[in-house]
Amino acid sequence: MKRMILLLAMVVLAVGAASAHGKEQHVLGKVTAITASSITVQTKAKDPVTVYTMAETKYKKSGAAASMKDLEVGDRVVIHAEKMGDKLMANEVRFGVVAKTPQQR
Amino acid sequence: MRKRTLLLWITAASVAGAAAFGWMTIRRGFSARDNPSAIEAYVAETARKLSIPASERNAKNPFAPTPEVLSEARAHFADHCATCHGNDGNGKTDIGQNLYPKSPDLRRSETQNLTDGEIYYIIHNGIRLTGMPAWGRPGKDDDSWKLVLFIRHLPQMTPQEMKEMEPFNPKSAAERSEEEDEQRFLNEGKDQK
Numbered sequence: 001m002k003r004m005i006l007l008l009a010m011v012v013l014a015v016g017a018a019s020a021h022g023k024e025q026h027v028l029g030k031v032t033a034i035t036a037s038s039i040t041v042q043t044k045a046k047d048p049v050t051v052y053t054m055a056e057t058k059y060k061k062s063g064a065a066a067s068m069k070d071l072e073v074g075d076r077v078v079i080h081a082e083k084m085g086d087k088l089m090a091n092e093v094r095f096g097v098v099a100k101t102p103q104q105r
Numbered sequence: 106m107r108k109r110t111l112l113l114w115i116t117a118a119s120v121a122g123a124a125a126f127g128w129m130t131i132r133r134g135f136s137a138r139d140n141p142s143a144i145e146a147y148v149a150e151t152a153r154k155l156s157i158p159a160s161e162r163n164a165k166n167p168f169a170p171t172p173e174v175l176s177e178a179r180a181h182f183a184d185h186c187a188t189c190h191g192n193d194g195n196g197k198t199d200i201g202q203n204l205y206p207k208s209p210d211l212r213r214s215e216t217q218n219l220t221d222g223e224i225y226y227i228i229h230n231g232i233r234l235t236g237m238p239a240w241g242r243p244g245k246d247d248d249s250w251k252l253v254l255f256i257r258h259l260p261q262m263t264p265q266e267m268k269e270m271e272p273f274n275p276k277s278a279a280e281r282s283e284e285e286d287e288q289r290f291l292n293e294g295k296d297q298k
Contacts, residue, residue: 026283028290063268076294078287097295098288 025088027051027079031095034073039093041077051081051088062096071095137205149206149234157226164222168247170254178255179266181248183273189236192270194259204236212260224253 029043040050059066071077077095081088141149168174183192189201194211201208209216216224228249231239241249276284 026287028287030294063271064264076291078291094287095291097292 024080024082024091027077027081027088029077031071031073031075031077034068034071039068039071039077039079039090041079049088051079051090051093053090053093057090058092060092060094060096063098066096068093137203139205141206146206153227153232157223161226162220162222164225166221166225166250166253168250168254170258174251175255175258178248178251179270180273182252182255183270184275185240186252187270187274192267192274193262194256200236206235208236211256216256217260221250221253221257224256225249228252 027041027043027049029041029049031039032042032048033040038050038052040048042048053068057068059068059070061070071093075095077093079090079094080092081090083089182190187198189198189204189208190196190211191198191201191208196202196208196210198208211217219227225246227237228240229246231237240246
């Protein structure tokens with residue numbers, strides 16, 4: 001049992017380390033423009049931020065898999081992005097209302 | 106005599122070739138980002154096959170794939186395995202893709218064609234010199250047998266099942282708190298659009 005807990009702890013620590021390594025930035029705000037390869041977001045700080053999309057970018061609408069076509073100007077959005085050069089590249093784009101799952105821990 | 110000289114030359118050339126290859130490999134450096142060479146993959150797969158005793162290979166799963174058992178195994182997989190293998194078993198995770206060798210796609214024939222006993226043995230004993238640890242306590246391990254049933258189910262996973270797994274994925278308290286803040290932000294916009 002001790003070994004199991006130790007292994008699990010190592011895996012959890014590794015996950016934390018891996019996501020921290022990516023230095024992801026979280027962009028929260030309202031979508032003001034969408035192009036084929038970018039999403040511009042008006043953030044709470046009032047600075048418009050343009051995040052570029054990639055083939056690997058994942059989209060989630062209300063917790064379910066979606067595509068960029070489902071995103072509209074005016075939507076609230078949460079984008080997890082990574083800085084590559086001088087550009088912010090989106091790893092994940094989430095939008096839509098999400099119902100809380102009862103088993104959420 | 107001529108044969109002996111020729112053999113000596115061939116041996117010397119082979120040793121020199123191997124030494125040159127070894128030197129170049131070491132000079133180039135080693136990275137876990139690479140894929141194992143065909144020789145490495147063949148040797149590792151053969152060693153793994155040989156390391157599973159026949160009695161274990163042919164062992165039968167004591168559990169049936171009932172909805173209850175699959176649900177339990179799904180939560181267990183999300184909590185313990187998905188960090189490397191992904192909830193759908195495709196192995197496309199930050200850690201899984203940077204291991205050496207990389208996490209395999211468990212839905213593919215390379216895994217699905219293994220016997221139940223082989224899959225159980227791999228979960229219960231791990232695979233040496235890879236990222237796969239041995240899970241559970243030594244001896245009887247019901248949880249690993251249930252995971253075998255879930256791995257068999259992976260090719261038929263539904264989006265609903267994937268969604269049900271997410272709350273069980275390991276996350277730090279800080280990540281959960283941030284996720285809740287972001288969820289609240291999205292939900293607040295429900296009537297504002």
